[in-house]
Amino acid sequence: MRNLRLVLGDQLSRAVSALDGLDATRDVVLMVEVHEETTYVRHHRQKIVLILSAMRHFAAMLRAEGIPVDYVRLNAQDNTGSLGGEVRRALSRHAADRVIVTAPGEWRVLAMMQGWKEALGIPVEIREDARFLCTQERFRRWAQGRKSLRMEFFYREMRRETGWLMHGSEPEGGRWNYDSDNRKALPENLRTPPRRRFPPDAVTAAVLDLVRERCGEHFGDLDGFGWAVTREDALAALGEFVDRFLPGFGDYQDAMRDGGDFLFHSVLSPYLNIGLLAPREVCESALDAWREGRAPLAAVEGFVRQILGWREYVRGLYWLLMPEYADSNFLDAQRPLPAFYWTGETRMRCVRATVEATRRNAYAHHIQRLMITGNFALLTGISPAEVEAWYLAVYADAFEWVELPNTHGMALHADGGLLGSKPYAASGAYIDRMSDYCAGCAYSPKTKLGERACPFNFLYWNFLMDNRERLAANPRMAMPYRTLDRMSGERRDAIRRDSAAFLAALDADRMV
Numbered sequence: 143m144r145n146l147r148l149v150l151g152d153q154l155s156r157a158v159s160a161l162d163g164l165d166a167t168r169d170v171v172l173m174v175e176v177h178e179e180t181t182y183v184r185h186h187r188q189k190i191v192l193i194l195s196a197m198r199h200f201a202a203m204l205r206a207e208g209i210p211v212d213y214v215r216l217n218a219q220d221n222t223g224s225l226g227g228e229v230r231r232a233l234s235r236h237a238a239d240r241v242i243v244t245a246p247g248e249w250r251v252l253a254m255m256q257g258w259k260e261a262l263g264i265p266v267e268i269r270e271d272a273r274f275l276c277t278q279e280r281f282r283r284w285a286q287g288r289k290s291l292r293m294e295f296f297y298r299e300m301r302r303e304t305g306w307l308m309h310g311s312e313p314e315g316g317r318w319n320y321d322s323d324n325r326k327a328l329p330e331n332l333r334t335p336p337r338r339r340f341p342p343d344a345v346t347a348a349v350l351d352l353v354r355e356r357c358g359e360h361f362g363d364l365d366g367f368g369w370a371v372t373r374e375d376a377l378a379a380l381g382e383f384v385d386r387f388l389p390g391f392g393d394y395q396d397a398m399r400d401g402g403d404f405l406f407h408s409v410l411s412p413y414l415n416i417g418l419l420a421p422r423e424v425c426e427s428a429l430d431a432w433r434e435g436r437a438p439l440a441a442v443e444g445f446v447r448q449i450l451g452w453r454e455y456v457r458g459l460y461w462l463l464m465p466e467y468a469d470s471n472f473l474d475a476q477r478p479l480p481a482f483y484w485t486g487e488t489r490m491r492c493v494r495a496t497v498e499a500t501r502r503n504a505y506a507h508h509i510q511r512l513m514i515t516g517n518f519a520l521l522t523g524i525s526p527a528e529v530e531a532w533y534l535a536v537y538a539d540a541f542e543w544v545e546l547p548n549t550h551g552m553a554l555h556a557d558g559g560l561l562g563s564k565p566y567a568a569s570g571a572y573i574d575r576m577s578d579y580c581a582g583c584a585y586s587p588k589t590k591l592g593e594r595a596c597p598f599n600f601l602y603w604n605f606l607m608d609n610r611e612r613l614a615a616n617p618r619m620a621m622p623y624r625t626l627d628r629m630s631g632e633r634r635d636a637i638r639r640d641s642a643a644f645l646a647a648l649d650a651d652r653m654v
């Protein structure tokens with residue numbers, strides 16, 4: 143029997159289940175660059191280059207092992223432009239009896255694959271994606287019958303299961319979570335060493351030309367492309383992070399600085415998500431650094447929690463709750479996405495800096511995503527579907543299984559609090575405390591009302607007033623509502639007036 147083994151652009155691991163049991167004398171691996179996947183959202187151009195170049199390198203690596211790979215390029219003649227169309231064509235080229243594929247990272251693609259069996263008239267085996275630390279079945283068992291699906295409880299179970307940072311049955315150091323140590327603002331004189339980037343080789347250069355030619359309409363700079371596109375280089379990026387940045391990861395996890403594009407973050411998410419790195423090896427590198435005294439416990443716990451906790455948890459939720467999850471809109475947010483999410487043309491320096499960094503790098507760190515662009519969208523009631531399409535497009539690490547719960551649940555509270563116990567809404571004071579953006583802004587974080595007032599200030603209170611019925615019963619919102627209720631009627635009227643004027647300007651596409 144000849145199997146056609148399809149490997150997608152975010153499945154570039156030698157250990158991917160679609161390749162299990164491969165017989166190189168009979169089977170064929172199929173990899174396809176298709177218009178449908180490069181355009182289902184207007185992906186950042188660096189994201190497309192990263193994926194296509196990494197796919198080409200991966201195919202070359204398999205071939206070097208003696209595995210037959212049928213690779214269809216984006217501009218190949220007769221390329222049908224869709225995954226389904228290319229599988230159909232390949233089946234007739236190779237007279238295969240069966241298609242084997244690893245489950246994709248998106249509901250849309252899974253639904254498509256489930257239709258292939260009937261459409262193609264041959265067996266299609268969809269195998270579990272085993273590249274995660276928690277299986278879907280394990281997550282379902284954890285979630286079953288629970289009232290609250292909080293990440294922290296899931297994370298503790300995963301710590302116990304892996305034995306990572308455990309001292310018998312107790313957490314190492316006596317605490318499960320060192321987050322309260324991880325909220326320092328960056329000292330002004332602290333400079334982060336420059337990040338290693340990987341200059342394009344001939345394969346990447348060819349893909350850069352292709353994307354320049356075909357994706358002119360897409361968002362994002364191509365100059366300065368420096369992502370690793372091979373496992374070898376991704377491992378070098380991991381090594382650099384652990385040696386030079388992990389020790390500062392915890393302390394400055396929530397900090398922001400204009401021009402500090404990566405700070406102490408790992409910048410490994412694109413490699414984890416497309417398969418160049420595995421979550422286990424990334425966590426184990428960090429754990430080794432702690433055991434050898436090269437990184438403190440709080441930093442390593444914080445880092446491991448992001449991967450063993452958050453990353454596994456959002457994936458579990460996605461597959462548990464989709465497709466209905468994406469349809470909820472708890473806060474009834476309907477506003478269209480402002481144009482400055484693409485252009486960066488706004489007087490709010492924090493938003494402009496985040497959009498510009500995103501355009502430069504196809505990357506922004508977590509606090510920029512959550513507390514700047516996410517917070518603004520939450521406070522102004524932008525439609526979840528529009529915000530989600532933006533996040534899915536602009537980041538090199540964006541795949542729906544991880545992007546959607548983070549945007550829909552964490553940033554926008556559109557799920558009504560399934561993922562986060564309260565909305566991550568914040569005023570200018572938070573942004574001022576955690577960043578240097580406000581110093582050079584046209585607005586003032588200390589001014590609460592009027593022309594110079596930071597928009598996050600009045601919008602924050604306006605958001606609470608608009609959503610009182612939905613949020614006031616939440617115990618974690620009791621304090622802000624008490625503060626709101628202590629305000630004078632005139633002050634609340636002024637907040638409403640300034641917010642209405644700001645939102646009218648936003649809706650009219652005027653500079654804000």
Ligand code: FAD
Nearest residue numbers: 407408409410411448452453507508512539540545548553
């Ligand atoms: P680090 O800060 O170094 O963290 C280490 C690793 O932990 C990351 O590489 C990532 O794999 C994992 N991680 C950290 N936080 C999360 C989280 N909340 N959910 C899942 N994994 C996490 N992450 C994506 O990988 N893809 C996305 O499309 C994505 N969209 C997001 C959208 C919004 C609105 C928000 C608030 C967060 C989003 N995140 C997403 C989570 C997080 O912001 C990124 O994983 C992180 O910024 C990647 O940078 P890093 O590798 O430097 O992370």
Ligand code: DLZ
Nearest residue numbers: 150151152174175176179180246247248
């Ligand atoms: C994101 C992406 C892009 C831009 N291009 C391709 C492609 O040409 N071929 C491919 O196999 N995969 C691509 N991908 C990744 C897919 O979109 C991804 O596999 C699905 O969204 C499921 O996660």
Ligand code: SF4
Nearest residue numbers: 490492573580583596
């Ligand atoms: Fe952002 Fe407000 Fe600070 Fe300006 S003043 S940078 S808008 S938080």
